[in-house]
Amino acid sequence: MISRWRGSVVTVGRGTAPFVVILIAWALVTRAGVLPAIFLPPLGDVAKTAWQMFQDGSLWINIGASVGRVLVSLVISVPLAVGLGIFVGLHRRLSPVVEPIAGFFNALSGIAWLPLAVTWFGLGWVSVTFIMFNTIFFLVFYNTLVGIRTVPRILEHAVRTLGGSRRHIIFHVLIPGAMPNIVTGIRMSIGFGWRALIAAEMIATSTGLGFLIYNASNFHQTDTILVGIVTIGILWLLTDRLILQPVERWTVERWGLVSSSR
Amino acid sequence: MGRYWEIASTWTVILAASIAVWSLAAATLPVPDYFLPPPAAVLSAFVELTAKGMLPMFIGESLRRIVLAALLGLFVGVPIGLALGISHRTAQFAYPVLNFFQSVSGIAWLPLMLIWFGFGERTILIAVNYTVLFPVIFNALLGIRSVPPIYVNALRTLGASRWRIVRDVLVPGALPNIAMGIRLGLAYGWRALIAAEMLVGANGLGFMIFNSQAFHLTARIMLGMGIIGALWVALDYFLLRPIEEATIDRWGMVQR
Numbered sequence: 119m120i121s122r123w124r125g126s127v128v129t130v131g132r133g134t135a136p137f138v139v140i141l142i143a144w145a146l147v148t149r150a151g152v153l154p155a156i157f158l159p160p161l162g163d164v165a166k167t168a169w170q171m172f173q174d175g176s177l178w179i180n181i182g183a184s185v186g187r188v189l190v191s192l193v194i195s196v197p198l199a200v201g202l203g204i205f206v207g208l209h210r211r212l213s214p215v216v217e218p219i220a221g222f223f224n225a226l227s228g229i230a231w232l233p234l235a236v237t238w239f240g241l242g243w244v245s246v247t248f249i250m251f252n253t254i255f256f257l258v259f260y261n262t263l264v265g266i267r268t269v270p271r272i273l274e275h276a277v278r279t280l281g282g283s284r285r286h287i288i289f290h291v292l293i294p295g296a297m298p299n300i301v302t303g304i305r306m307s308i309g310f311g312w313r314a315l316i317a318a319e320m321i322a323t324s325t326g327l328g329f330l331i332y333n334a335s336n337f338h339q340t341d342t343i344l345v346g347i348v349t350i351g352i353l354w355l356l357t358d359r360l361i362l363q364p365v366e367r368w369t370v371e372r373w374g375l376v377s378s379s380r
Numbered sequence: 381m382g383r384y385w386e387i388a389s390t391w392t393v394i395l396a397a398s399i400a401v402w403s404l405a406a407a408t409l410p411v412p413d414y415f416l417p418p419p420a421a422v423l424s425a426f427v428e429l430t431a432k433g434m435l436p437m438f439i440g441e442s443l444r445r446i447v448l449a450a451l452l453g454l455f456v457g458v459p460i461g462l463a464l465g466i467s468h469r470t471a472q473f474a475y476p477v478l479n480f481f482q483s484v485s486g487i488a489w490l491p492l493m494l495i496w497f498g499f500g501e502r503t504i505l506i507a508v509n510y511t512v513l514f515p516v517i518f519n520a521l522l523g524i525r526s527v528p529p530i531y532v533n534a535l536r537t538l539g540a541s542r543w544r545i546v547r548d549v550l551v552p553g554a555l556p557n558i559a560m561g562i563r564l565g566l567a568y569g570w571r572a573l574i575a576a577e578m579l580v581g582a583n584g585l586g587f588m589i590f591n592s593q594a595f596h597l598t599a600r601i602m603l604g605m606g607i608i609g610a611l612w613v614a615l616d617y618f619l620l621r622p623i624e625e626a627t628i629d630r631w632g633m634v635q636r
Binding site: 214223225234236238310317328332335340343355 | 391393398414415472474476477481484487488489490491492495496568572574575578579589590592593596598602605608612616
């Protein structure tokens with residue numbers, strides 16, 4: 119028990135040590151006064167700004183707006199994309215035609231839709247959500263489709279020979295076989311969606327972390343920008359560590375074809 | 381030969397069908413013309429902008445920027461990642477930092493870069509190269525570290541030198557991850573480039589579609605989007621696939 123506790127302390131120490139080095143270098147640079155504060159404000163100023171935004175709630179509002187948009191888009195588009203991907207993947211005549219189309223929209227996904235979205239929906243949350251929806255939908259749809267299509271036919275034949283029904287094949291062979299691809303798709307879609315969101319918020323709305331940092335740059339508030347950037351990084355690391363990695367580990371262990379040599 | 385014929389005919393059918401549906405929608409839907417211009421308008425925008433020389437210029441500018449970032453990623457990012465990964469200590473030190481910086485996209489740094497480097501080419505280039513470099517470095521390091529130590533030990537027991545282990549075990553073992561990092565970095569970088577050109581630019585495809593929006597020139601937006609998608613498909617086909625075929629298929633565990 120104690121050694122486990124000590125082990126985690128060592129891990130945390132190893133993880134934070136490099137950041138401590140960066141912070142010390144930052145403090146030294148600002149103390150030496152080589153850069154004007156508008157370029158790189160002292161650490162204390164950034165901490166003070168962070169604390170202020172923490173207290174007056176402005177940081178929370180913008181975090182809430184960004185995270186809320188990610189969640190809403192995920193809840194709408196992931197079930198739709200997985201469902202449609204499975205449906206199309208099951209039709210062997212339809213899927214070779216749909217796959218290149220999905221691939222193309224996948225290549226186009228994200229911020230390139232912004233001008234068209236603004237033309238259609240105006241500036242505001244609809245445009246931003248549309249871009250997020252678009253990015254997440256096509257990545258997940260494409261990966262689900264490819265996942266279903268690349269399940270080795272031999273597994274399907276094996277179950278069929280043993281008298282498995284079509285329903286049985288779909289639920290016990292094809293969907294489990296596509297599961298690692300589906301999870302990879304969702305994982306990637308969150309990465310791409312989150313980046314598209316930050317860019318879209320800079321242009322098309324007046325809330326969210328993207329807006330926060332872009333607006334701050336208009337007023338040369340470098341400390342606010344840095345608070346925003348660090349928040350974005352921490353949010354992503356938390357998402358990755360607390361949601362994506364456990365889910366991926368679970369699916370790969372449960373459904374994946376892990377080679378026995380590892 | 382048969383396979384190419386099949387791909388070509390599939391694409392012809394897809395293109396013809398989507399153009400037909402699109403023309404029908406543009407002709408019948410009760411929306412203003414700038415909402416959904418017909419395919420013919422996009423075609424005439426293509427002819428007009430090509431004749432004026434704007435389109436080739438914008439394409440050239442965007443391509444130049446992404447190719448530069450790709451080269452930098454390949455020839456600077458990969459070696460840095462490998463060098464950091466080879467030693468257990470530097471890898472342990474660099475991992476959290478790289479993970480943090482690769483998770484903050486270049487676009488999030490853009491406001492800061494605007495203050496540091498001003499509105500201009502320099503800011504676009506730095507944002508795009510940043511976005512490409514970090515995933516490449518991070519994945520190269522990860523690749524080296526994920527080579528099972530048993531292989532290293534096996535060669536070491538047989539008396540291999542350190543250089544030999546790096547050359548014959550660590551680098552080949554890291555290649556699938558390196559290919560993945562390059563794909564991810566360039567996919568992020570291409571999108572960051574479009575966004576940066578929108579926010580900063582005076583040229584490039586991102587600028588073209590963003591600027592057209594202000595004048596309700598929707599046909600130009602659609603033209604730009606089509607080109608952005610097509611360029612990525614081409615980049616994928618001529619650069620990323622060959623890299624993956626030379627690495628993942630050769631060294632990785634592809635199930636066929």
